[in-house]
Amino acid sequence: MLKIEHLSFQYSRRSLPVLRDVSLELPAGQIGMLLGKNGAGKTTLFKIILGLLTPSEGRIELDGEDILSMPLRERARRIAYVPQHIHFGELSVYDSILMGRVSYFGLKAGTADHNAVEEIIREMGMEEFADRNAEHLSGGEKQKIAIARAMAQNPKLLVLDEPTGNLDISNEDLIITEAKALAEKKKISIISSMHDLNQALYMGDHFYFLKDGKIRCSGKEDIITEELIKEVYGIDSRIIAYENKKIILGGKHYV
Numbered sequence: 375m376l377k378i379e380h381l382s383f384q385y386s387r388r389s390l391p392v393l394r395d396v397s398l399e400l401p402a403g404q405i406g407m408l409l410g411k412n413g414a415g416k417t418t419l420f421k422i423i424l425g426l427l428t429p430s431e432g433r434i435e436l437d438g439e440d441i442l443s444m445p446l447r448e449r450a451r452r453i454a455y456v457p458q459h460i461h462f463g464e465l466s467v468y469d470s471i472l473m474g475r476v477s478y479f480g481l482k483a484g485t486a487d488h489n490a491v492e493e494i495i496r497e498m499g500m501e502e503f504a505d506r507n508a509e510h511l512s513g514g515e516k517q518k519i520a521i522a523r524a525m526a527q528n529p530k531l532l533v534l535d536e537p538t539g540n541l542d543i544s545n546e547d548l549i550i551t552e553a554k555a556l557a558e559k560k561k562i563s564i565i566s567s568m569h570d571l572n573q574a575l576y577m578g579d580h581f582y583f584l585k586d587g588k589i590r591c592s593g594k595e596d597i598i599t600e601e602l603i604k605e606v607y608g609i610d611s612r613i614i615a616y617e618n619k620k621i622i623l624g625g626k627h628y629v
């Protein structure tokens with residue numbers, strides 16, 4: 375369970391707070407979507423979770439442990455991050471995933487590290503391209519390797535920054551399916567940002583809408599209404615039902 379309580383942050387003493395009294399909860403094995411316009415504070419919140427920024431107030435607990443007071447190396451074993459753009463250099467897929475074990479092995483990988491990598495490769499069905507150069511694979515495959523590398527850390531929390539940002543529709547589907555399977559199988563919590571609200575609806579269990587650094591509304595899918603979208607994004611939208619699923623049609627074309 376990820377629990378964020380009363381978190382506030384400002385980049386400098388003279389600037390306005392970017393996050394104001396942010397609280398949220400995300401149970402283990404579930405996917406939380408952090409949503410909101412550009413500049414709402416999503417990346418800032420991720421950076422605080424990852425230990426790159428220090429909040430002025432608040433607490434973050436992961437399975438009951440206070441992660442803000444934890445040494446970074448300890449935090450790195452519990453929280454893994456998948457950035458939007460990733461470069462693997464000249465590493466093979468196998469070695470790229472092995473890099474996820476760095477916080478465990480220090481200088482040289484041992485048997486436990488190799489076993490962990492082999493298990494993830496098997497679980498994520500990546501055996502065929504384990505020996506290939508990671509840089510030569512498609513965008514979706516690279517993103518999958520980045521997730522596999524994060525999983526090699528054996529984290530309790532996975533932070534995904536726009537995981538489908540640059541992908542075509544088939545690769546988007548691949549990554550969302552993979553994320554859902556990992557959350558369910560491994561019982562890890564996943565927190566992710568996403569611009570596309572329909573993808574967010576498809577991927578997420580919980581939704582947190584940030585506006586001007588505050589959580590405007592959070593909860594399950596039923597909180598997502600045309601009024602909320604208007605308030606958070608400032609646009610008119612239509613929400614329609616298709617086979618019991620919500621589809622959001624946003625913007626002037628539809629309304």
Ligand code: ADP
Pocket residue numbers: 385392410411412413414415416417418419
């Ligand atoms: P999002 O990820 O939701 O687009 P960010 O967390 O990147 O939002 O930004 C939130 C606010 O913080 C924005 O107003 C942005 O201009 C400001 N901000 C981001 N990074 C910095 C920084 N390094 N110094 C000062 N202000 C920043």
